[in-house]
Amino acid sequence: MEHYAGLDITPPAYSGSREVLDKDVFRKSIDVLAIRSPPGKVGKILKSEITRKSILDLPRVRTVVSNPRDPDGDRLVLLRASSEADLAPSVLDYLKVEAHGFENFALTLDYDYWTADDILRSFFPPELREGSPSGFAIIGHVAHLNINAEYLPYKHVIGQIILDKNKRIRTVVNKLDTIDHQFRFFKMELIAGEPDYIVEHHESNCRFTFDFTQVYWNSRLHTEHDRLIQIFQPHDVVADVFAGVGPFAVPAGVKGCGVLANDLNPNCARYLKQNVQDNRVSTGVRVYCEDGRDFIRRAVTRCFDEPFLPYTGSRMSRTQEIKVQRRQEKAPPAEVVLEPRRRISHFVMNLPDSGITFLDAFRGILADDVRKLEDVYDIMPMVHCHCFTRELERERAEADILQRVSETLGHPVGDDVSLHLVRSVAPGKEMYCISFRLPREVAFGR
Ligand SMILES: C[S@@+](CC[C@H](N)C(=O)[O-])C[C@H]1O[C@@H](n2cnc3c(N)ncnc32)[C@H](O)[C@@H]1O
Numbered sequence: 001m002e003h004y005a006g007l008d009i010t011p012p013a014y015s016g017s018r019e020v021l022d023k024d025v026f027r028k029s030i031d032v033l034a035i036r037s038p039p040g041k042v043g044k045i046l047k048s049e050i051t052r053k054s055i056l057d058l059p060r061v062r063t064v065v066s067n068p069r070d071p072d073g074d075r076l077v078l079l080r081a082s083s084e085a086d087l088a089p090s091v092l093d094y095l096k097v098e099a100h101g102f103e104n105f106a107l108t109l110d111y112d113y114w115t116a117d118d119i120l121r122s123f124f125p126p127e128l129r130e131g132s133p134s135g136f137a138i139i140g141h142v143a144h145l146n147i148n149a150e151y152l153p154y155k156h157v158i159g160q161i162i163l164d165k166n167k168r169i170r171t172v173v174n175k176l177d178t179i180d181h182q183f184r185f186f187k188m189e190l191i192a193g194e195p196d197y198i199v200e201h202h203e204s205n206c207r208f209t210f211d212f213t214q215v216y217w218n219s220r221l222h223t224e225h226d227r228l229i230q231i232f233q234p235h236d237v238v239a240d241v242f243a244g245v246g247p248f249a250v251p252a253g254v255k256g257c258g259v260l261a262n263d264l265n266p267n268c269a270r271y272l273k274q275n276v277q278d279n280r281v282s283t284g285v286r287v288y289c290e291d292g293r294d295f296i297r298r299a300v301t302r303c304f305d306e307p308f309l310p311y312t313g314s315r316m317s318r319t320q321e322i323k324v325q326r327r328q329e330k331a332p333p334a335e336v337v338l339e340p341r342r343r344i345s346h347f348v349m350n351l352p353d354s355g356i357t358f359l360d361a362f363r364g365i366l367a368d369d370v371r372k373l374e375d376v377y378d379i380m381p382m383v384h385c386h387c388f389t390r391e392l393e394r395e396r397a398e399a400d401i402l403q404r405v406s407e408t409l410g411h412p413v414g415d416d417v418s419l420h421l422v423r424s425v426a427p428g429k430e431m432y433c434i435s436f437r438l439p440r441e442v443a444f445g446r
Pocket residue numbers: 182183184215216217218221241242243244245246247248262263264265268290291292293350351352
């Protein structure tokens with residue numbers, strides 16, 4: 001309970017219906033001490049070091065109001081006090097000189113004043129007050145909650161409060177237990193607002209549009225997306241095996257990378273294409289919709305046979321690119337030799353549940369009798385593979401992941417390897433990203 005020198009600034013205990021929120025119950029009148037001040041002196045009183053800490057300072061509440069009994073006369077400056085006894089002697093002495101005396105003022109706080117947390121705590125029966133479900137993820141205009149079973153009877157009220165208290169939110173959904181096992185998106189139920197699930201979400205300075213009911217999106221991964229995007233150099237080619245709607249692929253394209261982006265979910269591929277267009281990276285980002293294993297096997301040939309245009313430091317339109325290409329074919333500039341990009345520098349594999357099991361697809365991807373891939377792949381690609389582990393202790397987690405990776409590759413990973421703890425996804429379950437250089441023995445092996 002928050003006390004302001006005798007003032008009880010807490011919402012009233014809820015006494016209305018538990019099915020439908022009765023907003024009137026949250027109206028509360030608080031007797032506040034005020035001083036009468038001539039309009040010309042209000043500024044001085046507000047700024048005074050002596051009174052500063054005694055002035056009422058509540059969010060969204062006006063501190064200086066007109067006197068209901070004398071609207072054209074003195075102003076009322078509201079204090080953090082219910083009576084003169086709450087004020088320090090120095091403050092009383094100062095105000096006796098500067099102001100025209102004290103007055104009681106009935107301050108009304110209502111539903112609009114209280115925060116979502118205040119209202120939820122007041123609304124729930126005492127046994128549910130701790131840990132009330134006010135946390136949610138925001139994806140575009142959608143608030144996404146994961147409500148615990150004991151709060152489910154109140155889900156519509158919870159949704160209503162979140163909707164009322166967050167102006168950007170138009171739709172509130174609760175995650176249901178069922179997950180689409182292949183494409184990793186959750187079933188959800190509408191608990192308040194409009195049934196509009198097509199969101200426009202911003203991440204890594206890019207705009208993403210997608211239907212939140214049909215594709216995977218997790219805002220908690222944004223630092224992981226940014227981390228890998230920072231590792232990519234603008235001249236790199238990146239193959240994103242499980243690209244979703246493009247949180248790695250699109251920003252990488254914006255950075256200048258050539259990107260082969262793939263997702264087996266046709267809805268992902270559809271929105272990925274749209275996001276590529278909306279962020280104007282169509283020339284650098286190519287979209288595929290196939291199984292990750294096939295995509296890994298085809299990526300090298302695709303990049304070799306249809307290389308990405310050289311990185312020139314700027315994003316170009318298709319027409320500009322063609323012009324540059326023609327110019328280079330005719331007379332490449334003597335000082336800067338811009339090579340078409342035929343080599344994949346990074347594979348990204350964010351499907352933590354089963355990503356490691358796809359690593360066998362790398363066996364022999366560079367064993368090609370026709371194309372001279374040894375010359376192009378003087379530097380081997382890095383593979384960034386996300387995965388889960390039940391091992392919570394760092395050394396054991398690393399050993400567990402390394403063992404599974406080596407087993408599926410059929411070869412130990414070399415020295416160029418690092419592991420990054422992405423986040424704890426559940427009690428006893430951590431998400432890691434293992435980054436390793438693809439061993440030559442694996443890629444060139446028959
Ligand atoms: C965990 S999500 C990651 C999406 C995105 N990369 C991100 O970071 O938000 C995994 C993605 O892999 C896709 N997927 C699942 N199985 C696949 C497969 N066999 N081949 C290709 N994509 C697959 C899913 O549709 C989903 O979009």
